[in-house]
Amino acid sequence: MTTFGASTATLPVVAPSTTIPLRWITQTWAGVVFFIAFTAPGWAAAFGAPAAAGTGVVAALGTAALALRTIRSPQWRSLPWSALAFAGWAGASLAWSRWPETTVLTWTLLAATALVAIGMAAMLSWRQLVSALAWALAAVMALSLAFEAWAAAIVGGPVGIEFAPVDAGTDRSDIWTSAQLFSGGRLDGIVGNANLLAMLALLAVVVLSIRLAIEPRRRALAAAALALSAYLLVRTESATAFVATVALAVALVILLAARLARTTRGRVRVYLAAAVVGAVAAGVAWRMRHTLLGFLGRDGDLTDRTEIWDLVVSRGAAQPVVGNGFATPWIPWDPAFSDWIVMPRGLHIIQAHSVWVDVWFQLGAVGVVLLAGMYALFVWRTWVFAVRQHRWERRDDRVTATVSLLPVAVGVIVVIQGLTESSPLLLWGWMLTVLFLAKLQPRYAARHSDTAKGGKVGYGLGLDQPPLV
Known part of the structure; x- marks a missing residue:
């Protein structure tokens, strides 16, 4: 008997008597976990860091309990070893860390998030993954709009951290939202940061578009959430999100052209043409960088980022x-970071605003190489996976071709965001x-033995697998 989602080659495969309730529980819980991950800064802003940490613990424990219930024979060779190698080096840095307490706390967050991601990759089919992400992102968008409306209409002004009153002397770091919904300014949303909300809104546009394309149910609700996501994306006025949107559009055009080529020689032509056009466009963009930055409402130092990078590079030169020592984010109460970089209006910086600068500062050249290798593998696997899904003869093929765009889109968003933010490590x-690295990891061990016995098998998704329905 074939269970729902078995054709995706993602696991688990469960006994028929428990398939339906377990499938529903797993998908619902995944939505909750994604919602917690998306809104973690909001939990910290509303109730403090301990509350945010508590929600993370609940997410990790709940996922572990479900994973133990569902996964019986994990294929250890199919783990996302590139991500685990980076996490392992980050953990090893405790041996020479200049801020050991921060390293322990932040590495625990990194490791726990990776384990949750691996569990999600194992337990969710692609349809379930898209549905869980769509539900969580729609909830974040709706909650952000409601929060901004409450701040602007009811409070009538900025809202401070833990709902504290805001006055002229309040530091920018202590303001949750500036309440500019009706005044035309940037929106911070429930996460308390316009740049973070922008990347979430862009991700929501991608996920909800895919959800609309593959799922006939509740399309009106999904369409409304998509429109809201697009609105919030515009209202955040994020230069990084704008660049990511353009890069995503270009990547999808190249991807679709590569699919249409069908042959290796045809795809090579597509990639060569894209490389030439990209090189010319990059040269023009560099020559016109000041004009483009002005158009995006940014100055030449990328909103103080170049100053931050100079300070971080200078301090990190002691251990290149x-x-x-790993520290993502920089814990603000650690003396090593508490009063290190403070921008105008009391804005305390807790990251280098570039994942590459931050990793070099914390983990040195070794960490940069490991991270670059991980992202290169991530981009390669997601791209090859998406290019191969070009069949349109059956409905299942169309779903496959559509859903396979999701990992590519996430890769573009994460890589672009990492240029000016350290958030991709959080x-x-x-x-x-980690989830997509695990889900697209080729499988090695016996593929059918456990399934034939009606048991549960390890996770992993090979590129030669059937449609993702």
Whole structure:
């Protein structure tokens, strides 16, 4: 008997008597976990860091309980070893860390998020994954709009951290939202940061578009959530999100052209043409960088980022090979970071605003190489996976071709965001990276032996597998 989602080659395969309730529980719980990951900064802003940590513990424990119930024979060779190698080096940095307490706390977050992601990759079919992400992102968008409306209409002004009153002397770091929904300014949303909300809104546009394409049920609700996501994407006025949107559009055009080519020689022509056009466009963009930055409402130092990078590089030069110790984010109450970089209006910086600068500062050249290798493998696997899904003869093929765009889109979003933010190493950015690395990891061990026995097997998704329905 074939269970729902078995044709995706993602696991688990469960006994028929428990398939339906377990499938529903797993998908629902996944939506909750994604929602927690997306809104973690909001939990910290509303109730403090302990509350945010508590929600993370609940997410990890719940996922572990479900994984133990569902996964019986994990294929250890199919683990996302590139991500685990990076996480392992980050953990090893405790041996020479200049801030050991911060390293322990932040590495625990990194490792726990990776384990949750691996569990999600094992338990969810592709349809379930899209549905869980769509539900969670729609909830984040709706809650962000409601929060901004409450702040602007009811409070009538900015809202402070833990709902504290805001006055002229309040530091920018202590303001949750500036309440500019009706005044035309940037929106911070429930996450308390316009740039973070922008990337979530862009991800929501992608996921909800795919959800609309593959799922006939509740399309009106999904369409409304999609429109809201697009609205919030515009209202955040994020330059990084704008660049990511353009890059995503270009990547999808190249991907679709590669699919149409069908042959290796045809795809090579597509990639060569894209490389030439891309090189010319990059040159023009560099020559016109000041004009483009002005159009995006940014100055030449990328909103103080170049100053931050200079300070981080200067401090990190003491340990350029192995780094100074993992610390993502920089814990604000650690004396090593509490008063290190403070921008105008009391904005305390807790990251280098570039994943590459931050990793070099924390884990040295070794960490940069490991991270680059992980992202290169991630981009390669997601791209090859999407290009191969070009059949349109059957309905299942159409679903496959549509859903296979999701990992590519996530890769573009995470890589672009990492240029000016360190967020890809935190929460949902890190979670989705590890999740797709695990889900697209080729399988090695016996593929059918456990299934034939009606048992549960390890996770992993080979590129030669059937449609993703």
